[in-house]
Amino acid sequence: YEGWPEGVQEYLVEKLDESGKVYFSQSVAKNLDYSEKGLDTNEQIIHFRVKGISNSGRVSYSNYFEVRQKGEFYMPNAFTPNGDGLNDICHAEGLFIKDFSLEIWDKNGAGVFATNSFKQGWDGKINDLPAPPDVYMYRAEAVDKLGFVYKLSGTIQLIK
CATH class of the missing domain: 2.60.40.10 (Immunoglobulins)
Structure with a gap:
């Protein structure tokens, strides 16, 4: 996230189920490098988003990215x-x-x-x-x- 004068403490990639509940969260490098390995067998539709946390504790969320897996x-x-x-x-x-x-x-x-x-x-x-x-x-x-x-x-x- 750009715009926090105090800087970014951490970025998290979150996976959300079809109801919008976060079921996976992983801290990632500040360049947001993240790759998914293997098929998630729990959900056919997966929503990803990035959660940014500032050094002062403010939180911001990215837009969702939707992945639809073939049955x-x-x-x-x-x-x-x-x-x-x-x-x-x-x-x-x-x-x-x-x-x-x-x-x-x-x-x-x-x-x-x-x-x-x-x-x-x-x-x-x-x-x-x-x-x-x-x-x-x-x-x-x-x-x-x-x-x-x-x-x-x-x-x-x-x-x-």
């Missing part, structure tokens, strides 16, 4: 519902997903699983009985918090 969405191609705790559930993975649907069919086109819950996956059972090892077809659709739509379709192999 991610993908499905596995195989799972092993054998109770060993590894890949027992076939479920979608992703970031910033708001709405979701998943349908799975057997090779004859009969529906074996459907959900609208992103946290719910298929446990490899049909009518509470273990499904046979086979290749199953799926169609999944997700919408992220910014309204972008992701559509996937393909096959999942159930391995025993």
Whole structure:
């Protein structure tokens, strides 16, 4: 900040969530050199601002800089519902997903699983009985918090 006769004590880069709450603050050099490393998986829209603190304690804020991150969405191609705790559930993975649907069919086109819950996956059972090892077809659709739509379709192999 220019204009404080007493000078600048410190600059802070602040990250604010979608509601405007500061959830990260880091002191930076007076030349305001700052770089972001890696994807922030907590917020799809991140607002940055600089907070300047004068040597006498006055505070000034910069304008906001908004970063919009792309969502991610993908499905596995195989799972092993054998109770060993590894890949027992076939479920979608992703970031910033708001709405979701998943349908799975057997090779004859009969529906074996459907959900609208992103946290719910298929446990490899049909009518509470273990499904046979086979290749199953799926169609999944997700919408992220910014309204972008992701559509996937393909096959999942159930391995025993």
